[in-house]
Amino acid sequence: MLAFTAAGGVLILAVVLIVLALVFYLVSVILQLRKIAAGLDEVIAGVGEIVQKSAPVNDVVTTINQQLDAGVDALEGLLVKKAGMEDAVGLVDGLYAGAAEAGFRNFPESATTRAPRIAEIYTRGVLTLARLGREAPIAVANPAGPVLRNIEGGSLAARQLYPDVRHTMPEQLPRSPVIGTDAPVQYEQREDIGAPRRRMPSHAATGGQAGASNDHPGSPGAAGAEG
Amino acid sequence: MILWWIGDIVLLLVVLPIVVYLLRGVLDAASSIVPSVQEIARVAAAGSKDLDAAALLLTTQEQATRTVAGVADYGGSLDVILDDAG
Numbered sequence A: 001m002l003a004f005t006a007a008g009g010v011l012i013l014a015v016v017l018i019v020l021a022l023v024f025y026l027v028s029v030i031l032q033l034r035k036i037a038a039g040l041d042e043v044i045a046g047v048g049e050i051v052q053k054s055a056p057v058n059d060v061v062t063t064i065n066q067q068l069d070a071g072v073d074a075l076e077g078l079l080v081k082k083a084g085m086e087d088a089v090g091l092v093d094g095l096y097a098g099a100a101e102a103g104f105r106n107f108p109e110s111a112t113t114r115a116p117r118i119a120e121i122y123t124r125g126v127l128t129l130a131r132l133g134r135e136a137p138i139a140v141a142n143p144a145g146p147v148l149r150n151i152e153g154g155s156l157a158a159r160q161l162y163p164d165v166r167h168t169m170p171e172q173l174p175r176s177p178v179i180g181t182d183a184p185v186q187y188e189q190r191e192d193i194g195a196p197r198r199r200m201p202s203h204a205a206t207g208g209q210a211g212a213s214n215d216h217p218g219s220p221g222a223a224g225a226e227g
Numbered sequence B: 001m002i003l004w005w006i007g008d009i010v011l012l013l014v015v016l017p018i019v020v021y022l023l024r025g026v027l028d029a030a031s032s033i034v035p036s037v038q039e040i041a042r043v044a045a046a047g048s049k050d051l052d053a054a055a056l057l058l059t060t061q062e063q064a065t066r067t068v069a070g071v072a073d074y075g076g077s078l079d080v081i082l083d084d085a086g
Helices: A002-054 A057-095 A108-112 A124-132 A156-161 A201-207 A209-213 A220-226 B002-081
Strands: none
Touching (some): A002 A057, A002 B002
């Protein structure tokens, strides 16, 4: 009888130990899972904010890219139209070495155009300004010809590429025209487009009233000059 | 009687250690997840804070539109001023 009681007591002790172990560890697991759930709530909140904040990014970036693509297309078209395909490719390749191989996006033939060595002959600014100045002799120079200036040490040589009136700084040099939407004079609204070109103020100062009379296309002097 | 004692010994020396071992493994696994979740929550909060500047993209979009419009105006003026090639 005592043996049965002892064996039963050991059995009860073993079961109690097992139950205590189960309770201890399962409660601990429950506490850890509650921490995990709380952490996941924070994660969901953070990810929700990320999703909310990044939602318009795709549309905005797409719109910006479309605007920039339109600008690039317009500038490429203008460059090719004004400078010609060969010079345009040479200019772009001079600004961004190796870009001539890729060519222009809207001009597939530009990829096969041989780029002249524009950047090796002129600086970037000189070439750009040369295209803006009609009378600049550099604008009609052949890129395949000899070098016009020393690209390593010649800084004043660029100024000498322009007519003398430009770099000797005359007292009355006409200001550069203001262009753009805010310009006081819109070129599209000018009535003298296509009319004979006005004389420079410096010429007007030296030429007197005869030169001034040519400023107006409809004046008798202008008519006489046209005739 | 002997079998009962053998059962008690097995219960104490085999079953109880196995139960404790398995439960401890579950607890360790659950405990190891907590720091990872807390780190993910911290990173998500930091990522959300980094995206606070995304609202400035609207300003960038407006500026890009104005810039392209200005470039187009200059391009139109240059188209009038400069002669075509060839």
